[in-house]
Amino acid sequence: MSKRIAIIGSGTAGLQLAYSLRKDFDVTLLHYEEPEETRRGRIQSTQVHFHPTLQRERRFLMPDTNDAPSIQTIHFNVGTQKLFVGRLKGAASSVDQRLAYSTAMDDLRRQGLRFRNGRVSRNELASMAESYDLLIDATGKAGPLVPFPVEAGLTPFQTPQRKCIVGYFKGVSPVEPEGISITVMPGIGEMFEIPAITEQGRVTILFIEAVPDGLLDAFKGIKTPQDFAARMESVLQESFPEIYGRVDLDRFSLVDEVAFLQTAITPIVRRPYLMQSGTLVLGCGDSVILADPITGQGCNTASYCAEQLYETLLAHQESPWDEQVGIDYWNRARPYVTAVTEWTNAMTGPLPEHIGQMLMHAAADQETADRIVHWFEQPSTAHEAFFRR
Numbered sequence: 001m002s003k004r005i006a007i008i009g010s011g012t013a014g015l016q017l018a019y020s021l022r023k024d025f026d027v028t029l030l031h032y033e034e035p036e037e038t039r040r041g042r043i044q045s046t047q048v049h050f051h052p053t054l055q056r057e058r059r060f061l062m063p064d065t066n067d068a069p070s071i072q073t074i075h076f077n078v079g080t081q082k083l084f085v086g087r088l089k090g091a092a093s094s095v096d097q098r099l100a101y102s103t104a105m106d107d108l109r110r111q112g113l114r115f116r117n118g119r120v121s122r123n124e125l126a127s128m129a130e131s132y133d134l135l136i137d138a139t140g141k142a143g144p145l146v147p148f149p150v151e152a153g154l155t156p157f158q159t160p161q162r163k164c165i166v167g168y169f170k171g172v173s174p175v176e177p178e179g180i181s182i183t184v185m186p187g188i189g190e191m192f193e194i195p196a197i198t199e200q201g202r203v204t205i206l207f208i209e210a211v212p213d214g215l216l217d218a219f220k221g222i223k224t225p226q227d228f229a230a231r232m233e234s235v236l237q238e239s240f241p242e243i244y245g246r247v248d249l250d251r252f253s254l255v256d257e258v259a260f261l262q263t264a265i266t267p268i269v270r271r272p273y274l275m276q277s278g279t280l281v282l283g284c285g286d287s288v289i290l291a292d293p294i295t296g297q298g299c300n301t302a303s304y305c306a307e308q309l310y311e312t313l314l315a316h317q318e319s320p321w322d323e324q325v326g327i328d329y330w331n332r333a334r335p336y337v338t339a340v341t342e343w344t345n346a347m348t349g350p351l352p353e354h355i356g357q358m359l360m361h362a363a364a365d366q367e368t369a370d371r372i373v374h375w376f377e378q379p380s381t382a383h384e385a386f387f388r389r
């Protein structure tokens with residue numbers, strides 16, 4: 001008989017796990033939002049999936065959104081100075097999670113995957129443990145549901161390092177060649193401009209990472225979409241004149257009433273395995289590896305770990321599922337998680353001098369520009385550049 005797995009949470013981690021595990025195991029996906037609720041809900045991310053993540057999604061036959069803008073480059077600016085345009089090794093894309101998650105859930109349901117609707121509570125886990133061989137906590141930043149121990153060495157902060165301010169807009173002409181544009185404003189934060197696809201068509205995501213209480217932390221108390229759009233317009237005019245120059249003021253508006261978000265994240269890494277009432281519980285995604293989105297890696301890390309979890313379970317298909325399986329999973333994922341976490345945390349502080357020099361050098365050297373941009377596809381190369389000289 002196939003081993004029984006409960007995946008709790010239907011986000012980036014839970015969905016990729018459901019696609020990968022459904023052939024070899026008896027999988028139930030526990031979720032509390034129906035696809036229609038997700039589709040109509042508030043945005044939660046800017047969700048750039050870099051090439052390795054897209055490859056994993058193809059490997060597990062996840063739905064493709066071919067009409068998403070193909071992100072081939074990253075433009076890098078400091079203040080009003082354009083430094084360079086680096087080329088990614090493979091195309092990336094940003095598909096509105098509301099669209100991607102609801103499409104994948106509908107697809108899995110059509111394919112006969114078992115779903116159970118309802119928010120799983122911490123109290124329920126002991127009784128659930130009796131019915132399954134494995135519980136996977138993929139509850140995102142609302143989680144985790146079990147007390148996975150904190151990895152203190154990878155968890156240096158007690159408070160958020162940035163305020164995250166995001167809107168999906170119409171009426172902004174893309175940068176050329178089309179890609180992501182990053183503008184670093186030393187001491188006050190960053191702006192990320194990302195071409196994306198939503199149910200209503202293409203949009204430009206404007207994502208401010210504001211140092212708390214600095215000049216870009218200018219959205220306090222804003223509640224309505226109209227006020228949000230108006231404030232974004234004035235921030236662009238004051239601090240990002242190049243973007244403002246590409247705004248068509250007659251068309252500039254949020255793509256829908258809930259296409260904006262304000263949040264702040266305290267990064268935290270937890271050891272992603274635990275025995276609960278004799279049953280193994282594994283964590284995957286933000287429930288165990290939660291990072292500030294400054295490097296756009298949360299989905300990519302969730303996808304990487306989901307693949308490692310899948311490989312671990314295949315390797316242990318015939319043996320009992322106990323703590324050793326958790327140890328093997330963490331041993332596989334840990335080097336990547338360490339690299340992405342240490343790099344991401346470093347990006348929220350002042351950039352080291354040698355990285356500043358490398359960015360300046362990239363302005364005159366395409367190979368260096370491409371190497372820097374590749375950090376986002378392969379975080380171990382970023383870690384190497386930052387820490388191993």
Ligand SMILES: Cc1cc2nc3c(=O)[nH]c(=O)nc-3n(C[C@H](O)[C@H](O)[C@H](O)COP(=O)(O)OP(=O)(O)OC[C@H]3O[C@@H](n4cnc5c(N)ncnc54)[C@H](O)[C@@H]3O)c2cc1C
Pocket residue numbers: 008009010011012013014030031032033044045046047048049118119120121138139140141142143164165166263284285286287293295296297298299300301302
């Ligand atoms: C502003 C911002 C921008 C970002 N930009 C990027 C980016 O460009 N690239 C990138 O890679 N990452 C980005 N991220 C991070 C990325 O969005 C997350 O890392 C990723 O979505 C995590 O996936 P997940 O599956 O762990 O969690 P989620 O996608 O949050 O999914 C969690 C799921 O669990 C469900 N759930 C929660 N609790 C329960 C429960 N008790 N019972 C049942 N179900 C439950 C939820 O409904 C949801 O479906 C960004 C994050 C933020 C905040």
